[in-house]
Amino acid sequence: MKRVVNLYRTSIGKKIIMAISGFVFVAFVIVHMLGNLKIFYPAHEGVYKIDVYGEFLRTVGYPVFARGQVLWIFRITLIGLALFHIWSAIVTWLMSRSARPIKYKVVEPVASTLASRTMRIGGVVIAVFIIFHMLNLTTGDIFPGGQFEHGAVHDNMLANFSVWWVTAFYVIAMLFLGLHLYHGVWSAFQTLGVSNPKYNSWRRGLAWFVAILVTAGNIAIPLAILMGKVH
Amino acid sequence: MDLKLKIWRQKGPEDKGGFVTYEVKDVHPDQSFLEMLDDLNVRLIHEGEDPIAFDHDCREGICGMCSLVLNGRPHGPWDETTTCQLHMRAYKDGDTITIEPFRAKAFPVVKDLVVDRSAMDRVLQAGGYISVATGNPQDANTIPVSKDDAERAMDASACIGCGACIASCPNASAMLFVAAKVSHLALLPQGQPERMIRVDKMVAQMDAEGFGACTNHTECEAVCPKGISIDFIAMLNREITRSKLSGVS
The missing domain is CATH 1.10.1060.10 (Alpha-helical ferredoxin)
Structure with a gap:
């Protein structure tokens, strides 16, 4: 443990923590997106597949775990990793900010991308989004679409995304997530030392794939609901 | 070719510094960038001004002494080329070139374009x-x-x-x-x-x-x-x- 802490003390160690937690988030957002696509299944005998899925997330692990325990283990792990991810980002950002007190008058980006240059602002947008998203569709504390009902995933989503500005906010946040994922996936491999001319083009491809998959899947849901395509 | 140069001038580490614009005329395309600056410095010395301080040594691209950020890019527009090996044919008549020192907290300016x-x-x-x-x-x-x-x-x-x-x-x-x-x-x-x-x-x-x-x-x-x-x-x-x-x- 002391060795890990020693590694974390270096600037590179903080990036390694960001990369590892980032990969966990990548796995999470892919699974989360795939699970949410169940909203597109029509009701079968009055039961929505996404409601069954929501119930499954609460009962998974039974009888070893009590109802909701596994879900809470996942939530606590993800929130904990997010705090590490954000803390490391803030510390390294402060390092970089103080590393060039006098800015250039002219800057010509040669190799950096829109995605790489929006990592920090995108991270802030995503953090704000996550807090809103949890208050919106996990707890229901902020629910402009009417009355939130715990467990009624399908009805909640339909009511929520019928509000245009909620959908707009989700779509904008997902575009930032896409940019963050595109640079993040590629960058995390680099940080973890996985870089070799033999497969570096494959890393770019994977970053594109993950970014487009997650963004497209997540944007499709609120947009389809707003346009009345989901019943 | 004639060029307009916006060059960072700073008297010393404590000076605030700022950009000064110089017009240079009849620059030969086969001159290196540093030779172009040499010519400007000769002129400045004749006019009784302080010449522009910049780092250089071997002038054959192997010592790592030359620096400069030219229009926002260190060592100028050519790939895998140091400033000393950059030639003026990279530019065309009427161009404006902004010349700045390497900027970093760890690279304090000594004078003009020279950083430590x-x-x-x-x-x-x-x-x-x-x-x-x-x-x-x-x-x-x-x-x-x-x-x-x-x-x-x-x-x-x-x-x-x-x-x-x-x-x-x-x-x-x-x-x-x-x-x-x-x-x-x-x-x-x-x-x-x-x-x-x-x-x-x-x-x-x-x-x-x-x-x-x-x-x-x-x-x-x-x-x-x-x-x-x-x-x-x-x-x-x-x-x-x-x-x-x-x-x-």
Whole structure:
């Protein structure tokens, strides 16, 4: 443990923590997106597949775990990793900010991308989004679409995304997530030392794939609901 | 060709500094960028002005002494070319060129376009060497090095330590420089005994010098006059992880 802490003390160690937690988030957002696509299944005998899925997330692990325990283990792990991810980002950002007190008058980006240059602002947008998203569709504390009902995933989503500005906010946040994922996936491999001319083009491809998959899947849901395509 | 130069002038480390615009006429396309500045300096001296201070030494692209950020890009527009090897045919009549010093907290301006790059020397002094007992040199072939490792070590050791990577980095990070220096010794047999402790000391010194933290923009690789690959940054990341987790440091 002391060795890990020693590694974390270096600037590179903080990036390694960001990369590892980032990969966990990548796995999470892919699974989360795939699970949410169940909203597109029509009701079968009055039961929505996404409601069954929501119930499954609460009962998974039974009888070893009590109802909701596994879900809470996942939530606590993800929130904990997010705090590490954000803390490391803030510390390294402060390092970089103080590393060039006098800015250039002219800057010509040669190799950096829109995605790489929006990592920090995108991270802030995503953090704000996550807090809103949890208050919106996990707890229901902020629910402009009417009355939130715990467990009624399908009805909640339909009511929520019928509000245009909620959908707009989700779509904008997902575009930032896409940019963050595109640079993040590629960058995390680099940080973890996985870089070799033999497969570096494959890393770019994977970053594109993950970014487009997650963004497209997540944007499709609120947009389809707003346009009345989901019943 | 005639050019307009916006040059950063700063009397000394404590001076605030600012841009001064100079018009230069009849610049020959076959002149190097530094020769063009030499001509301007001759004129300034004749006019009784203080000539523009800029770093240079070998003027053949191998010493790493010349610097300058030209229109937002260290060493100017040509790939894998130092400022001294940049020729004026890169520009056309009527162009405006903004000339700035390498900017970083770790690179304080000494005068005009000259910056103090000792921070890089201190990173090297922290571990960028091998310790050997003195005596006669060993016979060249007694230590076998694989072709592959020899090539990669040569690629890393091509770093001339100019600091363009740091100057170009939006974070003012020194990762490419440190990566090149760590990697070229880590790839060779002579570098093995101090491999773990070397990377540890050099990364600690890098952080202590006030460089920023790499976010993989890859600007460094794009402007490096020696084309050092960011694959070496990945290698540095592996090296420091191994060093720290092995508990050597």
